[in-house]
Amino acid sequence: MPQSTEPGHTQATEDPAGASFSLRHGPSHLRLWTVAVLGLVLDLWSKHWAFSTLHGRRVVIPHLLHFHRSLNPGALFGLGHGMTAVFIVASVLALVFVLYLFAHTPRTRWSLHVALGMILAGALGNLYDRTFVTADAVWVRSSPGWRGWLGDEVVMTGKLIGEDDRAWIFTEWPEGKSNTSRAIPKQKGWYVRPSTVVRDFIKIDTAWLGYQVWKWVFNVADALLVVGVGLLLIHFWADRRQQHLTARAGGASPKRKGP
Numbered sequence: 001m002p003q004s005t006e007p008g009h010t011q012a013t014e015d016p017a018g019a020s021f022s023l024r025h026g027p028s029h030l031r032l033w034t035v036a037v038l039g040l041v042l043d044l045w046s047k048h049w050a051f052s053t054l055h056g057r058r059v060v061i062p063h064l065l066h067f068h069r070s071l072n073p074g075a076l077f078g079l080g081h082g083m084t085a086v087f088i089v090a091s092v093l094a095l096v097f098v099l100y101l102f103a104h105t106p107r108t109r110w111s112l113h114v115a116l117g118m119i120l121a122g123a124l125g126n127l128y129d130r131t132f133v134t135a136d137a138v139w140v141r142s143s144p145g146w147r148g149w150l151g152d153e154v155v156m157t158g159k160l161i162g163e164d165d166r167a168w169i170f171t172e173w174p175e176g177k178s179n180t181s182r183a184i185p186k187q188k189g190w191y192v193r194p195s196t197v198v199r200d201f202i203k204i205d206t207a208w209l210g211y212q213v214w215k216w217v218f219n220v221a222d223a224l225l226v227v228g229v230g231l232l233l234i235h236f237w238a239d240r241r242q243q244h245l246t247a248r249a250g251g252a253s254p255k256r257k258g259p
Contacts, residue, residue, distance in 0.1 A: 025107040032102055032117045039121025043220040044128065050201035051174060063208045070217040071135055071173060071197040073154040091127040095120065101232075112235055118228030125221030129198040135173045136160035137195035138184055154195055156184060168192055 022028035050069055058067045098116050105112050135157045142152050158170040167183040200217040 020106055021103060022105045022107045022109075022113065023103040028102075028105075028107045028110075028113055031110055031113040032120070035114050035117025036120040036124070039118055039220075039224050040124050043121065043125035043224065046220045047125075047129070047199040047201070051199055054201060055172075064205055066203050066205055067201050068203060068217070069172075070200045070203075071157040072200050072217075073135075073137060073157055073195045073197050087130050088127065091123050091130070094123050095127075098123070109235070111231065115228045115231035115235070118224040119232070122221040122223075122225035122228060125219070125224070126198050130196050133197055133199060134194045135197045136170070136192060137197075138168065138170075139191055139193060139195075140187075141189040141191070155190070157195060157197055158182075160192060163192075 022032075050067060054067055054069050056068065060066055098120050102113065102116050105116070136159055137154045137157045139152045140155055156170065157173065159173045159176040160168060161171050161176050161178060161181060162169040165186075167185050169181050170184055171177055171181045198219070200219045200222075202219060202223070203217045204214045206213045
């Protein structure tokens with residue numbers, strides 16, 4: 001049974017030199033990098049727009065989707081505060097892995113190129129924030145035990161505009177407007193220092209159900225990563241299923257001929 005190909009394409013014959021793969025194929029590169037560049041531009045532009053124009057909450061779809069600004073000092077689900085170097089190394093390794101997959105992808109699998117381009121855009125978008133975007137943060141020193149393995153934790157982020165003996169004065173990042181200031185009482189083990197952050201602004205609102213299905217705020221890069229990885233998993237599942245069907249067909253016993 002021949003391996004399936006993308007619609008409108010014929011199956012490429014794989015050769016030892018790898019000529020049928022995407023690494024040496026211009027149109028494959030065009031698909032990958034067009035999606036990656038457009039996705040990255042959309043992510044960085046949307047973050048800039050959100051943190052330049054959004055103030056408070058802006059409803060997009062009532063009871064389902066709204067925009068409000070949020071700074072994430074960690075990674076997925078807000079975990080790993082202060083582990084910027086680890087996240088950068090992990091992001092670089094993920095990018096290398098994406099390029100490795102692309103180089104070993106048949107040039108006929110255009111939807112895989114699109115999926116890898118989306119993953120590339122999402123990883124680069126959040127990598128940019130973790131490398132270049134910083135905000136003031138209130139940290140609490142980690143306590144002994146397993147929690148200490150994760151390091152100190154951020155309790156809030158924003159723009160520090162002043163302090164006294166009892167409190168730090170924070171306001172919205174990046175404007176630093178005094179009319180939105182908030183006093184954070186100083187406590188034992190708490191201190192202030194900058195933290196790299198990822199800019200988020202998209203919130204799925206399901207409060208009308210009585211609970212929040214998804215409580216985290218995310219951005220365009222996160223959405224590109226989720227969709228791209230989802231498409232990748234679908235492709236892996238389809239390929240595995242095709243290999244299983246091919247193996248079953250090849251292993252079928254031939255019909256016995258009559259005497």
